Amino acid sequence: MRVWSKPARVVLVVAGVGLGACVLAFLGALFLAVAPANSVSKEYRAQVDAVVYPEFEQNWKLFAPDPLQRNVAVDARVQTIGADGRVATGEWRALTAEDWAAIRHDPAPSHLDQNLLRRAWDFYESTHGDGDGRAPAGSRGQLAEQYLERIALQRIGPGGDRVIQVQLRATVTAVAPPRWSGEQVDTAPHVRELPWWPVQPEDRRGLS
Incomplete structure (x- = not known):
């Protein structure tokens, strides 16, 4: 050897x-x-x-879709009318915070807790742009509104009085880059508050 x-x-x-x-x-x-x-x-x-480039050029990406680089917190509240005809506006309920609480420390978190509300808000944004009004004519925009509305109604529950309106808002905060990066990112929270949406009896159909 x-x-x-x-x-x-x-x-x-x-x-x-x-x-x-x-x-x-x-x-x-x-x-x-x-x-x-x-x-x-x-x-x-x-x-x-x-x-x-150019010898080893790639035409694909590692993740699809790209990982989220922002935090979105969705809240909802309802307006109710009692038997005496008195209208009351409820407090904001932190729907996303409830999902985060359910996910945290859970080794096998629910797929619904992780994605249902987030995907519903992404769907709404993709059909409504930056405006806060109702969607223009179109089935996708109307479906996005109905989807968000039904999630909020299901999460808040029927309560004692009849729900006549529901409202949602989202607080979007960009994830800050690492300290060593020279990248400048606006990390201030931006709130988007949607208008009140009327609730009809059929909007609650099938909700537990």
Whole structure:
């Protein structure tokens, strides 16, 4: 069996370490190229592009859809009318906070707690843009409103008096970038308050 001299072993070790470092750096560049935009990929975009393009260009992304980079908290309240005809407006109920409380410390959280309300709000935003009014004519916009409305009514429950209106609002807060990043992000909470939506008896049909 051939015995390598000490200088030869040193050369082999250094070459192996260098080759391994190059492979890791290359795989890291590819990862940043296909990963959603983040503080690291933005900071080293020029270096990543120099490694990946044009020989190793990728036309796919690692995540679909991209991971959320904001926190959305949805609240709801209802307006009721009693047997005496008196109208009362309830307090805001933090629907998203209830979901977070159910998810936290649960090793197998419910899919509904994680996604139902969030996806319903995303659906509403995709059909209503930045305005706060009712949707223009269109089945998707109307469906988004009905979906949100029924979730709120189900979560709040029938109560004692008859519900005549429901209102929702969302507080959107962007996730702050790491301290070492030079990226500037507005992390102030932005509140979007929707108008009161009238509630008809059929709107509660099928709700437990």
